[in-house]
Amino acid sequence: MKPIALHERIRAEIEAAILGGQLRPGDRIPKETELMAEYGCARMTVNKALSALAGNGMLERRKRAGSFVAQPRTQSMVLDVPDLAAAIAARGQSYRWDLTSRKISAPARAEAEALGVRAKVLSVTGVHFSEGLPLAFEERMINLALVPDIAEADLSQTPPGSWLIAHVPWTEAENRISATAAPVAVARALGIARGAPCLMLERRTWRGTDTVTRVRQHFVADRYELVARFGPGGN
Amino acid sequence: MKPIALHERIRAEIEAAILGGQLRPGDRIPKETELMAEYGCARMTVNKALSALAGNGMLERRKRAGSFVAQPRTQSMVLDVPDLAAAIAARGQSYRWDLTSRKISAPARAEAEALGVRAKVLSVTGVHFSEGLPLAFEERMINLALVPDIAEADLSQTPPGSWLIAHVPWTEAENRISATAAPVAVARALGIARGAPCLMLERRTWRGTDTVTRVRQHFVADRYELVARFGPGGN
DNA sequence: CGCTTCATAATGTCTATACATATTCAGGCG
DNA sequence: CGCCTGAATATGTATAGACATTATGAAGCG
Numbered sequence: 001m002k003p004i005a006l007h008e009r010i011r012a013e014i015e016a017a018i019l020g021g022q023l024r025p026g027d028r029i030p031k032e033t034e035l036m037a038e039y040g041c042a043r044m045t046v047n048k049a050l051s052a053l054a055g056n057g058m059l060e061r062r063k064r065a066g067s068f069v070a071q072p073r074t075q076s077m078v079l080d081v082p083d084l085a086a087a088i089a090a091r092g093q094s095y096r097w098d099l100t101s102r103k104i105s106a107p108a109r110a111e112a113e114a115l116g117v118r119a120k121v122l123s124v125t126g127v128h129f130s131e132g133l134p135l136a137f138e139e140r141m142i143n144l145a146l147v148p149d150i151a152e153a154d155l156s157q158t159p160p161g162s163w164l165i166a167h168v169p170w171t172e173a174e175n176r177i178s179a180t181a182a183p184v185a186v187a188r189a190l191g192i193a194r195g196a197p198c199l200m201l202e203r204r205t206w207r208g209t210d211t212v213t214r215v216r217q218h219f220v221a222d223r224y225e226l227v228a229r230f231g232p233g234g235n
Numbered sequence: 236m237k238p239i240a241l242h243e244r245i246r247a248e249i250e251a252a253i254l255g256g257q258l259r260p261g262d263r264i265p266k267e268t269e270l271m272a273e274y275g276c277a278r279m280t281v282n283k284a285l286s287a288l289a290g291n292g293m294l295e296r297r298k299r300a301g302s303f304v305a306q307p308r309t310q311s312m313v314l315d316v317p318d319l320a321a322a323i324a325a326r327g328q329s330y331r332w333d334l335t336s337r338k339i340s341a342p343a344r345a346e347a348e349a350l351g352v353r354a355k356v357l358s359v360t361g362v363h364f365s366e367g368l369p370l371a372f373e374e375r376m377i378n379l380a381l382v383p384d385i386a387e388a389d390l391s392q393t394p395p396g397s398w399l400i401a402h403v404p405w406t407e408a409e410n411r412i413s414a415t416a417a418p419v420a421v422a423r424a425l426g427i428a429r430g431a432p433c434l435m436l437e438r439r440t441w442r443g444t445d446t447v448t449r450v451r452q453h454f455v456a457d458r459y460e461l462v463a464r465f466g467p468g469g470n
Numbered sequence: 471c472g473c474t475t476c477a478t479a480a481t482g483t484c485t486a487t488a489c490a491t492a493t494t495c496a497g498g499c500g
Numbered sequence: 501c502g503c504c505t506g507a508a509t510a511t512g513t514a515t516a517g518a519c520a521t522t523a524t525g526a527a528g529c530g
Contacts, residue, residue, distance in 0.1 A: 003520095005482075005483060005484090006483080006484075007483075007484085018405050019405050019406065019407060019442065019443075020442065020443060021403070021404075021405075021442060024404060025404045025405070031509090031510060031511085032510075032511070033510085041484075041485085042484065042485045042486065042487095043485095043486090043487095043511095044484070044485070044486085045483080045484060045485080047511080047512080047513095048483090048484095050511090051512090052290070055287075055290070058405070061510090061511065061512090062492085062493070062510085062511080063491065063492040063493055063494095063509085063510055063511045063512075064491095064492060064493035064494055064495095064508085064509050064510050064511075065492095065493065065494070065509090065510070065511090066509095066510065066511085067510090067511080069405075071404070072400065072404050072405050073317070073318075073321070074315045074316070074317040074318070074321075074322075075315070075316045075317070075408060076313050076314070076315055076316075077313070077314045077315075077316050077408065077410055078311050078312070078313065078314070079311070079312045079313070079314040079463045080309040080310070080311055080312075081309070081310045081311075081312050081463070082308070082309040082310070083308075083309075086308070086309075087309075165307065168256070169259065169260045169306070169307050170253050170254050170256075170260070170293070170304070170307050171254065172254060172464075172465060173310060173312070173464070173465045174462065174463070174464050174465075175312055175462065175463040175464070176460050176461070176462050177412060177434070177460060177461040177462075177463070178434055178456065178459070178460035178461070179414040179415075179432045179433055179434035179435075179454070179456040180414075180432055180456055180457075181431070181432045181456070195432075196416070196432075197414045197415055197416045197430075197431075197432030197433065197456070198414055198432065199412070199413055199414035199434075200414075207254065207255065207256060208254075208255060219414070221413065221414040221415055221416070221432070222415075224413070225411050225412060225413035226411070226412040226413070227409065227410065227411055227412075228314045228316070228409070228410040228412070229407075229408065229409050229410070230407060230408045230409075240512075240513060240514090241513080241514075242513075242514085266479090266480065266481085267480080267481070268480085276514075276515085277514060277515045277516065277517095278481095278515090278516085278517095279514070279515070279516085280513080280514060280515080282481080282482080282483095283513090283514095285481090286482090296480090296481065296482090297480085297481080297522085297523070298479085298480055298481045298482075298521065298522045298523060298524095299478080299479055299480045299481075299521090299522060299523040299524055299525095300479090300480070300481090300522095300523060300524070301479095301480065301481085302480090302481080
C-alpha cells in the first residue's frame with residue numbers, strides 16, 4: 001500500500017504516546033542512540049523525527065540533557081482564516097459581494113499613525129452575502145503605495161480581499177477577534193438591529209515593515225463562526 | 236555572535252523572498268542541485284531548508300517537477316488559546332475564579348450523543364474575574380471515566396481548565412469561536428444586560444476517540460479579544 | 471491523431487560518518 | 501564551601517553517497 005517513511009512513523013508513534021498520555025510533560029524520551037537501536041536505523045532518521053516534534057513545540061530538546069515532553073502551556077491552535085468568497089463557495093453556498101463605497105484619500109494624521117502609512121490609501125466598504133443573506137460588513141483600507149494596481153481593479157465585481165490574495169500573496173498578518181454590538185452603520189448594512197451582537201475580525205497585513213491593508217469585518221452573529229484545531233488529525 | 240545554521244539561513248532567505256514578493260505563488264524555486272551549488276553545500280542541507288518550508292505550507296514540492304511557492308489559499312494563523320488564569324496573570328492583572336455550581340451526573344441521552352460520552356460527567360459552571368470584574372462565564376463538562384481524579388479536586392480554588400491542563404496534558408482539541416447575545420443566565424452571572432454581545436468560545440478536547448472535556452465560555456465583549464498571527468515575525 | 475510506454479529528472483528517504491556545541495557532572499583548587 | 505576547570509554526553513549541523521519514488525515529456529505504436 002503506502003510504505004510510510006520511517007522517520008514519519010517514529011514521529012507519529014512518539015506523538016501518539018504524548019497525546020495518549022503514556023508520555024507526560026517533563027518526561028524524558030529515549031535518547032537518539034537508543035531510538036536508533038530500537039528502530040534499527042541511522043541517527044539522522046531519528047533526528048528528523050524528533051526535530052519535527054520539537055518544531056511543533058511538542059518536545060523540548062536540550063544538549064547533553066536529552067529530549068523532554070514539553071509543557072502545553074499555551075495551546076497553539078491553527079486557525080484557518082480563509083478568503084470569504086472562497087470559503088463560502090467551498091461550502092457550496094452562493095456568494096455575492098456588494099461594494100457600497102470606494103474612495104481614495106490621504107489618511108488623516110491620526111489614521112496615518114495607526115496604519116503606519118503615510119501614502120495614499122484606498123478606502124472601501126461593502127457587504128458579503130451568503131445565500132442572499134448579508135453575512136459580513138467590511139471596512140478596508142489599502143496602501144496604494146504598495147498596491148497601486150488595485151486603483152484600477154473593479155472592486156464591485158471582486159471583493160478586495162479576493163483581489164488582494166491573488167495579487168499580493170504571502171504577507172504577514174495579525175488578526176484580532178472580538179465581539180461587539182453592531183454600530184448603526186453596520187446594523188443598517190447588514191439589516192440587523194442596532195446593538196445586535198457581531199463577531200468582529202480585524203486584520204492587518206504587512207510586507208516587511210509596511211502595512212498593506214487593514215480590514216474590519218463585522219459578521220452577523222448567528223451566521224458565522226471560526227474554527228481552530230489542534231492535534232495530529234489537525235488537518 | 237551566533238552563527239546561524241546554514242539550512243536555517245537558506246530557509247529564511249527563501250521565506251523572505253516569498254514574503255517580500257520577489258517570489259510569487261506558482262513560481263518555481265531553484266532545484267535542490269542549483270541551490271546546493273549556490274550555497275556550496277550538500278543536498279541534504281538544502282533539502283532540510285525546503286522541507287521545513289514545505290511543512291509550513293509555504294512551498295509545494297512535486298517530484299520531477301520541482302518546488303513551487305504555494306498558494307496562500309487559507310491563511311493558517313496560529314491562535315494561542317491559553318489557560319485563562321495563566322493568561323491574565325501574564326498580563327499582570329489580578330485573577331479570580333468563582334465556582335457557582337458543581338454536580339456529577341450521567342448525561343442525558345441527547346447530551347451523551349453530542350458529547351460522545353456514555354460515562355458519568357462532572358458538570359461545572361463558574362465565572363472568571365480579571366481585576367475584580369467578571370470576564371467570562373464558563374460551563375464545562377468533564378468525562379469522569381477519563382479523569383476520575385478531578386472528582387476530588389477543589390474546583391473552588393483552581394478553575395477546572397487550569398486543573399485539567401496540569402493533569403491531562405496534550406489532548407487534541409477543537410475550538411469554535413462565535414458571537415452571541417448573552418442568555419439570561421450568562422448575563423446575570425457576568426453582570427451585564429441580557430442580550431449584550433458576548434464572544435463565545437466552545438472547546439472540545441479528546442484523547443484518542445474519547446471526549447475529555449467540553450467547555451463553553453462567554454466573554455464580556457469589551458474585555459477580551461483573541462489574537463492570531465501569521466508570519467516570520469509571528470512570535 | 472490519440473494512446474501507451476519508458477527514460478529521465480526532480481524530490482524523498484536513508485545511511486554512515488564527522489565534527490561542533492552546549493550542558494551537566496565530577497573533581498580540583500583556592 | 502564556593503568557584504573554576506575539564507571531561508563526558510546528548511543534541512546540532514553538515515557531508516557524500518545511495519537507492520526509491522513519481523510526475524513529466526518524448527518516443528513509439530496502433
